[in-house]
Amino acid sequence: MHNAYVIADNIISPLGFSTTDNYNNLLKSLSGIKLVDDQKIYPAPFYSSIICSDEIEFHFDRLNAPGIYTRLEKLIILSIKDAVQKTKIDAGNEETLIVISTTKGNIDLINTIDDNIEKKRLFLWSLAEQIKYYFNSVNIPVVISNACISGVLALIYASRLIENSVYKNVIVTGADIISEFVVSGFHSFHSISEAPCKPFDINRTGLSLGEGCGTIILSGDRNLSNEAGMISFCGGAVSNDANHISGPSRTGDGLFYAIKNTMEEMRNYQVNSIDYISAHGTATLYNDESEALAISSAGLENIPVNSLKGYWGHTLGAAGIIESVAAIQCLRNNILPGTLGFEKHGVSKSINIIKQSVKKEINSFIKTASGFGGCNAAIAFVKQ
Amino acid sequence: MNVNITSYCSIKKNQVYLNGKIHLAIAGEVPFKQFTNQLYKTLNMDYPKFFKLDNLCKLALLTTEFLGINENITNPERTKIGVIVSNSVSSLDTDYNFNESIKERKNYFPSPAIFVYSLPNILIGEICIRHKITGENAFFISKEFNPKIFCNYVNTLFLSQRVHGCIIGWVDLYKDNYESFIILAQHKKYSNEKNIFEENTLLKLYKGE
Amino acid sequence: MGNLIENLKKEIVRNFKLENIRWEEIDTDAPLFVEGLGLDSIDALELMVILEKNYGVKITSSEEGKKIMYSIKTIAEYLHENKKDDL
Numbered sequence: 001m002h003n004a005y006v007i008a009d010n011i012i013s014p015l016g017f018s019t020t021d022n023y024n025n026l027l028k029s030l031s032g033i034k035l036v037d038d039q040k041i042y043p044a045p046f047y048s049s050i051i052c053s054d055e056i057e058f059h060f061d062r063l064n065a066p067g068i069y070t071r072l073e074k075l076i077i078l079s080i081k082d083a084v085q086k087t088k089i090d091a092g093n094e095e096t097l098i099v100i101s102t103t104k105g106n107i108d109l110i111n112t113i114d115d116n117i118e119k120k121r122l123f124l125w126s127l128a129e130q131i132k133y134y135f136n137s138v139n140i141p142v143v144i145s146n147a148c149i150s151g152v153l154a155l156i157y158a159s160r161l162i163e164n165s166v167y168k169n170v171i172v173t174g175a176d177i178i179s180e181f182v183v184s185g186f187h188s189f190h191s192i193s194e195a196p197c198k199p200f201d202i203n204r205t206g207l208s209l210g211e212g213c214g215t216i217i218l219s220g221d222r223n224l225s226n227e228a229g230m231i232s233f234c235g236g237a238v239s240n241d242a243n244h245i246s247g248p249s250r251t252g253d254g255l256f257y258a259i260k261n262t263m264e265e266m267r268n269y270q271v272n273s274i275d276y277i278s279a280h281g282t283a284t285l286y287n288d289e290s291e292a293l294a295i296s297s298a299g300l301e302n303i304p305v306n307s308l309k310g311y312w313g314h315t316l317g318a319a320g321i322i323e324s325v326a327a328i329q330c331l332r333n334n335i336l337p338g339t340l341g342f343e344k345h346g347v348s349k350s351i352n353i354i355k356q357s358v359k360k361e362i363n364s365f366i367k368t369a370s371g372f373g374g375c376n377a378a379i380a381f382v383k384q
Numbered sequence: 385m386n387v388n389i390t391s392y393c394s395i396k397k398n399q400v401y402l403n404g405k406i407h408l409a410i411a412g413e414v415p416f417k418q419f420t421n422q423l424y425k426t427l428n429m430d431y432p433k434f435f436k437l438d439n440l441c442k443l444a445l446l447t448t449e450f451l452g453i454n455e456n457i458t459n460p461e462r463t464k465i466g467v468i469v470s471n472s473v474s475s476l477d478t479d480y481n482f483n484e485s486i487k488e489r490k491n492y493f494p495s496p497a498i499f500v501y502s503l504p505n506i507l508i509g510e511i512c513i514r515h516k517i518t519g520e521n522a523f524f525i526s527k528e529f530n531p532k533i534f535c536n537y538v539n540t541l542f543l544s545q546r547v548h549g550c551i552i553g554w555v556d557l558y559k560d561n562y563e564s565f566i567i568l569a570q571h572k573k574y575s576n577e578k579n580i581f582e583e584n585t586l587l588k589l590y591k592g593e
Numbered sequence: 594m595g596n597l598i599e600n601l602k603k604e605i606v607r608n609f610k611l612e613n614i615r616w617e618e619i620d621t622d623a624p625l626f627v628e629g630l631g632l633d634s635i636d637a638l639e640l641m642v643i644l645e646k647n648y649g650v651k652i653t654s655s656e657e658g659k660k661i662m663y664s665i666k667t668i669a670e671y672l673h674e675n676k677k678d679d680l
Binding site (some may be wrong): 043103104105107110111114122123124125129140142143144145146147153157160163164166180181184185187188189202237238239240242243244245246251254257261265370371372373374375 | 429462463467472474475476479480482483486487489493494495496499500502503504505506509510512513514515517518519520521522523524525526527533536537540544546
């Protein structure tokens with residue numbers, strides 16, 4: 001059985017078009033969340049993290065890509081390309097699979113009339129075909145659409161395929177864009193904060209939505225990376241609360257099981273400690289409390305934990321990937337960013353929330369996620 | 385592989401097939417709502433929440449109901465039952481309904497009761513709530529039913545004993561076109577049916593061969 | 594006010610797909626949420642949208658909402674005082 005090594009990664013967000021730019025901006029406490037006043041998206045101003053369209057066009061034009069691509073597809077292509085060029089892999093050959101994590105895909109097309117883009121691009125399999133077409137892939141990309149755990153689930157799925165030699169390399173990419181559809185939907189839940197989100201804070205009032213794309217390339221061959229430092233998958237698990245489709249469990253049991261099962265699996269990789277937790281931390285009243293209960297039930301109250309939603313907002317299908325890339329950067333650099341927006345402890349368990357960025361030697365982390373439909377996921381990586 | 389298919393159910397064109405044989409059929413072109421109400425009564429479900437579900441979730445829940453979860457899953461550990469589902473349209477049927485509530489600014493009333501169903505994995509949530517299943521779950525999108533996508537993954541879950549049983553299938557619905565195919569697979573310790581859980585068998589059963 | 598109460602009951606049965614209950618059976622004073630009809634948190638949000646759409650009244654906070662939407666009676670009283678006259 002092979003290990004699944006991280007051989008490259010990328011983040012595209014308002015904080016930059018590379019992992020390095022994004023991570024450096026995190027350490028400068030910069031946020032992509034701004035007050036957005038765009039009647040086409042929502043009738044009133046709201047806080048959100050949106051990438052400058054001109055920047056996307058500027059970067060994408062340089063590719064001279066034949067064909068027409070949607071905003072989301074451009075982000076995915078740019079992100080995968082940036083990651084792939086840091087490796088020795090061929091993105092399209094039979095040994096390589098692309099896995100796409102997204103909650104709503106090209107949902108911005110639902111009301112637009114664009115002669116250049118067929119409505120069928122609303123279908124996520126059609127989005128996958130576009131990506132296959134661009135990279136000239138032998139294999140049809142796999143699409144995972146499982147609410148906000150999609151990114152973490154996609155990484156677990158990819159890791160298991162590599163460990164079982166189904167593919168040598170898996171390019172895992174996660175992306176979602178800000179749209180009228182999603183913004184109005186979350187507003188109807190009254191779950192959008194009227195100020196930039198404050199994860200785990202006593203005065204938190206909800207989430208801030210964001211858009212972006214993250215890519216992690218996993219491979220069974222650690223030598224295919226141009227970068228030093230070997231980081232690999234060492235456990236993951238998914239669970240369901242079986243309680244309510246849009247509210248997290250009040251006990252945090254579902255996420256607790258996902259964390260517990262991940263910790264058990266980590267022992268198979270001889271990883272016996274967790275040095276850092278990158279939480280889901282959306283800053284809604286119920287998610288953060290539920291997550292704190294889960295972390296506490298797992299006996300991890302003392303482990304440094306942060307939420308990075310204050311920098312990028314909640315990027316839905318991209319969140320699990322973008323935030324895992326950031327955690328991988330933490331493993332490489334031994335600096336943990338603070339929880340932007342957090343000021344005063346506001347959950348019932350005394351979990352160890354990182355407020356300001358801190359230097360800390362870490363060798364392993366767990367990334368957690370929870371989503372609509374009662375789903376929860378956790379994944380662990382270790383530095384060798 | 386030590387995993388068998390305990391039972392399987394397909395629903396399409398007003399017909400229900402159970403374990404390869406026709407189980408129920410309603411004559412004529414009956415609208416989906418009427419068809420599903422009829423199935424609900426036939427199954428004696430006693431589950432008022434059913435009527436709040438969107439059409440995709442109704443189809444998923446009814447198909448799963450025919451599998452006989454309580455009778456056929458002998459190991460009571462519901463934390464070790466997985467639910468792996470796929471489709472081609474995601475939740476687009478409901479997405480268009482939600483869009484109706486927002487597309488005109490003069491009549492702009494985004495509906496939370498519709499929006500809550502605008503993700504395909506919600507049907508997994510509804511299955512889990514109904515059957516108190518808390519294990520591994522995942523939703524995939526593909527143009528057609530393609531067991532290749534998840535067979536390896538499901539096998540790793542059985543091998544590592546993360547699951548001892550798994551509900552797996554395809555639930556697709558867009559306006560008047562609907563189709564579902566769901567199987568209950570279990571470790572052979574709990575099921576001695578002859579159909580083995582593997583890609584080609586799944587495809588054959590799906591096609592009704 | 595009787596008409597208002599009847600309309601509210603019909604709307605609730607229709608919008609929340611209460612197949613087992615006829616509008617005449619709904620107790621005007623009984624709680625709508627948790628006990629009584631057992632509507633949930635999503636139903637509460639949806640009811641706020643329905644009240645705004647059909648009666649023009651906007652409930653802005655969930656605390657305010659819990660009191661106003663306690664029962665058909667409390668909703669009817671609130672609407673009677675606050676609804677727009679042209680609706």
